[in-house]
Amino acid sequence: MALFVGTSLTGRTVDTTDGPLKLQRRLISGSSGTVYIAEYTKTHRQVAVKVIPRSIQSADCSAEEFRKQQDVQDHENIAHTIALYPNARLGHHGIHTSFTGDLLVFDLYRGGDLFTAIASYHYGAQEDKIRDTFLQVLSAVEYCHDHGIFHRDIKPENILCSEDGRHVFLTDFGLATTEDMVHCRCGSPMYMSWECSTHHVGDPATFSAKASDVWSLGMILLALVTGHCAWTSIQHPDYDRYRTNPDLFWKERFPISRDLRVLLNDVFVEKTEERITLKQFRKRVADMPTFYLTKKELANAPPTVRAVWVAYVERGRTQLEEGTVSKPLGSNEIHHHNHHHHMPFSAKNLLHHARKVLPFIRAHRVEHVQSSLG
Numbered sequence: 556m557a558l559f560v561g562t563s564l565t566g567r568t569v570d571t572t573d574g575p576l577k578l579q580r581r582l583i584s585g586s587s588g589t590v591y592i593a594e595y596t597k598t599h600r601q602v603a604v605k606v607i608p609r610s611i612q613s614a615d616c617s618a619e620e621f622r623k624q625q626d627v628q629d630h631e632n633i634a635h636t637i638a639l640y641p642n643a644r645l646g647h648h649g650i651h652t653s654f655t656g657d658l659l660v661f662d663l664y665r666g667g668d669l670f671t672a673i674a675s676y677h678y679g680a681q682e683d684k685i686r687d688t689f690l691q692v693l694s695a696v697e698y699c700h701d702h703g704i705f706h707r708d709i710k711p712e713n714i715l716c717s718e719d720g721r722h723v724f725l726t727d728f729g730l731a732t733t734e735d736m737v738h739c740r741c742g743s744p745m746y747m748s749w750e751c752s753t754h755h756v757g758d759p760a761t762f763s764a765k766a767s768d769v770w771s772l773g774m775i776l777l778a779l780v781t782g783h784c785a786w787t788s789i790q791h792p793d794y795d796r797y798r799t800n801p802d803l804f805w806k807e808r809f810p811i812s813r814d815l816r817v818l819l820n821d822v823f824v825e826k827t828e829e830r831i832t833l834k835q836f837r838k839r840v841a842d843m844p845t846f847y848l849t850k851k852e853l854a855n856a857p858p859t860v861r862a863v864w865v866a867y868v869e870r871g872r873t874q875l876e877e878g879t880v881s882k883p884l885g886s887n888e889i890h891h892h893n894h895h896h897h898m899p900f901s902a903k904n905l906l907h908h909a910r911k912v913l914p915f916i917r918a919h920r921v922e923h924v925q926s927s928l929g
């Protein structure tokens with residue numbers, strides 16, 4: 556894999572059954588492959604191509620991944636597939652030995668992924684945008700579940716954005732399964748459910764992939780609202796703190812409203828039968844008056860909470876006011892004026908504090924783990 560990742564295919568043209576496909580620019584190297592912007596040279600149609608070398612995944616696995624996504628791509632919030640070219644020849648002639656791989660071709664989403672959007676403060680303080688985006692993701696996941704597909708790797712990196720940022724699309728069905736009851740520890744630690752995280756390799760006991768997806772969605776909502784995940788993994792002491800006293804945990808760390816705290820407590824539940832369903836989740840988010848603390852609550856909150864506010868929420872608001880992001884109703888003055896009054900520390904110190912204490916999403920682009928097949 557190291558050899559492959561270091562071997563850029565940029566500029567290379569691959570012959571496909573739909574004509575020559577030119578790989579124009581490498582977007583990102585993930586754990587299972589590399590994604591390029593490419594162009595069908597005959598039609599000049601630009602697409603995204605995930606190149607998976609044979610050394611990483613069998614042609615059968617690529618076909619499975621592609622087919623699962625195809626099965627649900629009719630939903631407006633799931634990324635569109637275009638073509639699968641198995642066993643494409645990608646090798647150099649000459650110095651390097653030739654190598655083969657599968658090309659998975661998708662519509663190109665020019666807004667990048669949701670991880671980058673969150674880390675670029677496109678969501679801080681924007682309640683309507685958060686709600687709208689989250690409900691789109693939830694709707695995509697619900698559609699998958701209704702069609703018997705469980706994603707298992709729901710995280711901001713696997714959600715793509717339209718150029719204007721108004722629409723999002725679930726992608727990366729590399730870990731998706733058609734079985735609700737599974738016995739495989741896979742996903743990404745920050746978003747991974749308790750039952751999945753604590754599952755031991757070889758243990759035949761099964762757990763619900765459906766319920767695990769619900770847990771991951773909870774973490775996505777927190778990330779949209781605060782720019783942070785609650786813990787880096789279930790094994791981290793932060794999770795024990797949450798478990799010991801959930802309300803205290805949220806109050807000491809995040810500038811989130813009581814309604815959101817209560818909702819998250821119904822998502823991050825170890826017993827899957829007590830975990831909230833997607834239907835209930837949708838209603839609670841749709842009906843929630845605010846995700847954030849009020850100005851008064853914030854003034855009385857501990858430094859870490861205000862640190863998150865300054866590091867993420869305030870920054871999102873500033874960007875909105877400066878017009879970098881589309882401005883909805885211009886009702887953002889209140890907090891802004893009084894912010895220094897209520898912040899006895901310098902913003903720089905607070906930022907430093909926040910980074911030290913919390914898994915700030917910016918510092919944690921995570922790759923999935925898969926420790927057994929199932």
Ligand SMILES: Nc1ncnc2c1ncn2[C@@H]1O[C@H](COP(=O)(O)OP(=O)(O)OP(=O)(O)O)[C@@H](O)[C@H]1O
Nearest residue numbers: 585586587588590603661662663664668712727729
């Ligand atoms: N259709 C697309 N349009 C724009 N960008 C894309 C598209 N598909 C993928 N990307 C970018 O490439 C990244 C990796 O893609 P993807 O998640 O499908 O593969 P991966 O991460 O290698 O797979 P895995 O999660 O199994 O390791 C995404 O996080 C996103 O930034």
Ligand SMILES: [Mg+2]
Nearest residue numbers: 585712713727
């Ligand atoms: Mg991915």
